[in-house]
Amino acid sequence: MSDKDSLYYPLNISLFAFTLQSGTDLDSPTAINEPPQSFKDKYEKLLKNNYDRIFDFDNNPFPAFRQQFPDSHNYELLNANKSGRQFFSFSSREKNPNPLNPKPLYRLLLYPQKLGDSYALLINIFRPQDAGFDTVNLNEIAKFNPNQCLSLSDDPNFIGQTFLITAYLNIAEPDKPEALRPHAEKLLKPLLGDTCPEFYQAEKFLDSYLLEFSRAKTSQTRVLVLFYFSDFTSEQLQKIYFDLPELFLYYHKIAHVYQMSRRYAKELDKLIQSEIASKSQLPDSLDLEVLKTNLKDLLKTTPKYTSEFRKLENAGNTININTVNYQRTLKRLQAQVNDRFELFSRFVEREIQTFQLQIQADLNYSKPGSQLLDQAIASIRGLVEIEQAENAEKLQNTIQAVGTGIGVGVGVAGIFATSYPLIEKPWRLPSLQHPFLPPHPFISAIVLSFVVGGGLGLFAWYITKHHLDRKLRQKK
Structure with a gap:
């Protein structure tokens, strides 16, 4: 493309940005309820921080919001002090070189609304139309979006945004809209940089050509480039321009929720x-x-x-x-x-x-x-309930078996202990004392009772436990 092909006139950049005002985002149970003044502070800060060299905001303050908001889902936020749409415009300090009637080199239009549960912000920065003095070359395009600041994507309640860029091209009308893709990409590079989505589609629109750069499945930004080839296009677009925020809002709600x-x-x-x-x-x-x-x-x-x-x-x-x-x-x-x-x-x-x-x-x-x-x-x-029940029954069987063994052992030991009324009788043997005999018959009675009683108790525990375990296995 030649330098002649790189001239756009009169270049017009519109940002349609949307944030949630109330309700609940699907990602968070926390209710959103942002007051209008908070929304106003955000976009004022954005414009003051990036466009103060172009527009004199100190001597031309931002318009105030209306004091009373109507009982409606959709309404404009600026003061209702005139009929028609409630928008506000600023003129740049610098003017074009027209010697007869110089016009501002830039104009800025501001149009905030509440649409349902969302805020809709339209920021429009454009070169006023003035034949012979409204061309924009590639080196100047970045000034329309300094630092690529036009965005509300940092807002935690951000839903999405659409850029609508319109301009005339000093070329013959092509047969197919896709032929204009190189011109659009050359325009978008200095304007949006790497934040611009990939090319998606192109179509005839209002007797001119509209190109779309978007990825609704993954991106919250959509870019529409409308190249005029007829004055009729501009006239028709003006009829629906202030209704576009509503259409674009539903687009971004759908894309945002799908993502x-x-x-x-x-x-x-x-x-x-x-x-x-x-x-x-x-x-x-x-x-x-x-x-x-x-x-x-x-x-x-x-x-x-x-x-x-x-x-x-x-x-x-x-x-x-x-x-x-x-x-x-x-x-x-x-x-x-x-x-x-x-x-x-x-x-x-x-x-x-x-x-x-x-x-x-x-x-x-x-x-x-x-x-x-x-x-x-x-x-x-x-x-878990079965295992707990079986473990409880096993424990009960063990206790029962041990009790039986202890009972038998103690009983037998008692019998042996009472079978020896020899507590006060020493061993009486013929003349020799046997070296392996205990010194007293009572000790023998105690030892023998423990040995015999304990053995029979262990045997009784084993028989009882074996019997109960077999019954438990038969239940399963």
Whole structure:
């Protein structure tokens, strides 16, 4: 492309950015309730920190928000002191070199709204149209977005953003819109840098050509480049320009929720593979402690699994609701300008249908995991109860056998002890004293009672325990 091809006029950059104002994000149970002033402070800080050299914000303060907000889901945030749309514009300090009637070199338009549970911010920076004095070359494009600051992506409640870039090109109208891709990419490189998504599609739009750079499955940023080849395009775009935030909001809600659903599906799959499948397998040895550990782990997994499954279900429902809103808004805009909006309609036919089918497939895949989890918990809980009952019976049998043995031993020892009334009688033998005899007959009685009683007690314990263990095995 020659230098002549690198001139754009009059370049117009619009940022449509969206954040949640109220409600609950699917990722967090914490309720969101951001006051309007907080939202106002954010975009004022963004503009003051990056555009103060171009616009005199000190002498031209930002407009105040309205004091009373209507009882409505959708309303404009700026003071309602005039009829029509409530936006505010700033003019740059620098003017173009037109000797007859110089115009500001840059203009900035600000249009904040509340749409449902979200804030919608439109920031429009453009070169005012002035024949012969409104061209923009490549070296100047970066000034429209200094430090590539145009974004609310750092906001914790950020949903997504769409850039709409319009300009005339000093070239002949091509046969196919895809032929304009090199011109669009050359424009976007200094404007957005590496933050620009990859090229996705191009289509005829309002008698001109619209190119889309996006990845709805993974990116929260979408870029639309509209190259004019007819004044009719600009006139028609003005009719729907202030309605575009609503259409783009539903686009980003759908894309944002789908992107979150991928995390939920991944977490469910992880729980199924690493927790449910492994813990639900019975060990080779039914060790009671191992069973208890597995049961505790599965009981901890249940609320996690249920939570992620419900999030995935809610994601599908949210996409369905916003699809209806998107289609209704799109139909209204189509009627306003009598255009088919093929590029925007394709989002429903391609991405949204794919999103819905994917989430339903994830739910179908995850449902058996919930059933397996319940079955595993019930099975292991039953085994634990059986093991505990058997261990209790074994302990009872052991106590009974030991008691029997002790009873027999003590009884026999008592008999032997009472069979020797010799406590006060010494051993009486003929003249020789046997060297191996104890010195007294009482000691012999005690020793013999322990030996005979203990032996019979052990025998009684063994017979009793063997009998009870055989009965326990027969029960199984």
